[in-house]
Amino acid sequence: MTIHWCGTGLSAVPGLRRLITAGHEVTVWNRTMDKAEDAVGDLTQRIHEFEIDALGAELQPGDVVVSMLPADWHVPLADLAIAKGAHFVSSSYIAPEMRSLHARAQLKGVALVNEVGLDPGIDHLMAHHLVADYRRSERYDAGNVLSFTSYCGGVPKHPNVFRYKFSWSPLGVLKALRSPSRSIRGFSALRVERPWDELGTYGAPLEVPETFEVYPNRDSLPFMDAYNFDPTWTVKEFVRGTLRLNGWAEAWAPVFREVETLEGPGGEARLKEMSDRFWAEHAYDEGEPDRVVMCVSLLAESEAGPVWHKTYVMDAWGDARGTAMARLVSVPVSLAVESVMAREIPAGVSAAPGDLRLVERWLAEVGVLAQNLRVVDHLA
Numbered sequence: 001m002t003i004h005w006c007g008t009g010l011s012a013v014p015g016l017r018r019l020i021t022a023g024h025e026v027t028v029w030n031r032t033m034d035k036a037e038d039a040v041g042d043l044t045q046r047i048h049e050f051e052i053d054a055l056g057a058e059l060q061p062g063d064v065v066v067s068m069l070p071a072d073w074h075v076p077l078a079d080l081a082i083a084k085g086a087h088f089v090s091s092s093y094i095a096p097e098m099r100s101l102h103a104r105a106q107l108k109g110v111a112l113v114n115e116v117g118l119d120p121g122i123d124h125l126m127a128h129h130l131v132a133d134y135r136r137s138e139r140y141d142a143g144n145v146l147s148f149t150s151y152c153g154g155v156p157k158h159p160n161v162f163r164y165k166f167s168w169s170p171l172g173v174l175k176a177l178r179s180p181s182r183s184i185r186g187f188s189a190l191r192v193e194r195p196w197d198e199l200g201t202y203g204a205p206l207e208v209p210e211t212f213e214v215y216p217n218r219d220s221l222p223f224m225d226a227y228n229f230d231p232t233w234t235v236k237e238f239v240r241g242t243l244r245l246n247g248w249a250e251a252w253a254p255v256f257r258e259v260e261t262l263e264g265p266g267g268e269a270r271l272k273e274m275s276d277r278f279w280a281e282h283a284y285d286e287g288e289p290d291r292v293v294m295c296v297s298l299l300a301e302s303e304a305g306p307v308w309h310k311t312y313v314m315d316a317w318g319d320a321r322g323t324a325m326a327r328l329v330s331v332p333v334s335l336a337v338e339s340v341m342a343r344e345i346p347a348g349v350s351a352a353p354g355d356l357r358l359v360e361r362w363l364a365e366v367g368v369l370a371q372n373l374r375v376v377d378h379l380a
Contacts, residue, residue: 002027003337004086006050006077007068008039010168011117013090014322015330016068020044021336029055031069046346052076061085064337067092068330074098078105085110087340091117091333093218094351100285102349104130115351116336118292119152122366123240124352125359126229126296127212132356134298135228139308144300147232148227151202152213153243154325156284157291157317162320163248167325172274177259180312181216184238192216195242196256199249204295205376206315212293213248216241228354243293249300249376289318290325292370299378316370327369335362 005016008028020026020043029050030036036047048054050069055077059065063086067077074090075097081088082101087110094114105112115121127150134140156165166173181192192198195215202214220240229235249256255274262270284290297311316324332352339345339358353359367373 001027002060002063003056003066003341004055004063005028005066005068006030006055006073007066008036009068010323011326011329012068012333013039013330014327014334015334016040017043018331018334024338024341052080056084058172059084059086064089064340066090066333066337068333071095074114075101081112082108082110088112089116089333089336089340090114091329094349097254099349106348107213109347110348111340111345113336113340113345113351114349115162116332118325118332119294121332121352122314122328122363123150123152123294123296124226124354125284125363125366126294127223128297128352128354128359129356129363130296130298130310130312131228132359133310134300134308137308139300141300141302141307142230142232143234144307145236146229146368147237147299147301148229148235148239148297149202149237150240150294150296151204151212151243152292152294153212155212155243155245155291155293157289159245160282161251162282163245163251163292165282165288166279167284167290167323169275170278170282173185174255174271174275174278175258176217179218180218181218181241183216183220183240184235185281187217187234187236187329189221190216194256194260196249201297203315204243204293205311205378206293207372210293211246213244213246214241215244226351226354236274243295250269250355284318284323290323291315291317292324292328306379311373311376311378313374313376314370315372319371325368328366331365331369332362335365 002025004027028036028047031050033049065077065081065088067074067090071092078088082104183190199215202212204210216239220238269273294314300308318324
């Protein structure tokens with residue numbers, strides 16, 4: 001059984017090195033050979049230039065394909081994996097085209113695992129653990145009112161005037177600014193066209209409490225079912241969102257104004273220009289520490305007030321092991337690969353597991369990656 005790891009970009013390397021060091025059979029595929037050799041050349045010579053037909057020729061039944069390439073490669077690689085009887089792992093959100101492969105993957109008995117990075121990924125594990133903890137608690141009551149929030153952000157450990165630095169190409173961040181979101185606020189579904197239309201403040205219960213700017217992203221509503229929320233529960237709030245340093249919205253106001261006006265091919269070209277400029281001006285310097293903050297919270301209330309309220313809190317930053325972002329994206333991917341190889345994840349398309357045995361084991365590994373990871377019981 002061979003792991004075919006495709007992509008050795010900034011967020012991929014720690015998990016890849018972990019698998020190689022653990023003694024797994026790993027073949028590395030990358031579009032730029034020099035970059036792959038710089039990343040893992042001290043550990044392996046099994047490095048090939050990425051080309052999907054070449055990969056297909058090497059792929060054997062039972063192998064695992066890992067895609068750390070741009071998102072438009074995930075579905076073609078997953079499709080190839082099914083055809084070859086191999087498994088597939090990616091850190092990215094499950095696109096509709098990926099979900100459409102579910103039945104074929106089940107018939108072939110192969111797992112297509114996605115959303116096993118940082119966000120999405122670690123946040124899913126925390127949510128599964130909190131919901132299971134609440135369900136088995138003495139304070140559980142199907143009549144309680146539930147509020148769930150999940151905020152995550154990569155921010156500079158040493159704040160700059162721009163209030164942000166980029167771990168990879170800024171193009172994805174800029175495109176996300178044009179994406180609408182859906183969440184539940186005040187018991188009702190709320191659609192927001194642009195992040196800055198629903199910017200809020202969040203007090204993170206870190207060891208030293210800290211306030212951040214936050215906004216909802218993507219469509220939160222499908223995750224209610226994914227996180228095992230009972231359809232009969234009364235949900236006051238359900239938000240998955242992004243966390244930024246205070247002052248971010250003010251510093252980015254000119255960006256918002258321009259992004260709002262961009263349309264068509266010309267707009268896409270301008271986004272690329274902005275991305276290139278931001279990468280030149282606001283990328284992390286060599287050795288400069290990044291920071292990742294994640295807070296996932298579940299609150300249950302009765303008519304008398306709060307009865308159960310816990311928050312998973314993670315604070316991590318770059319150190320001698322490399323960037324926090326790279327560790328927290330790629331090591332969970334490597335854990336998913338090992339679980340697939342151990343047949344711990346069922347066939348078909350899936351996200352980060354809800355099986356509490358895997359959840360607890362993976363979160364224990366995450367605790368080693370982050371400088372601070374704890375559960376805050378607000379009512380203790």
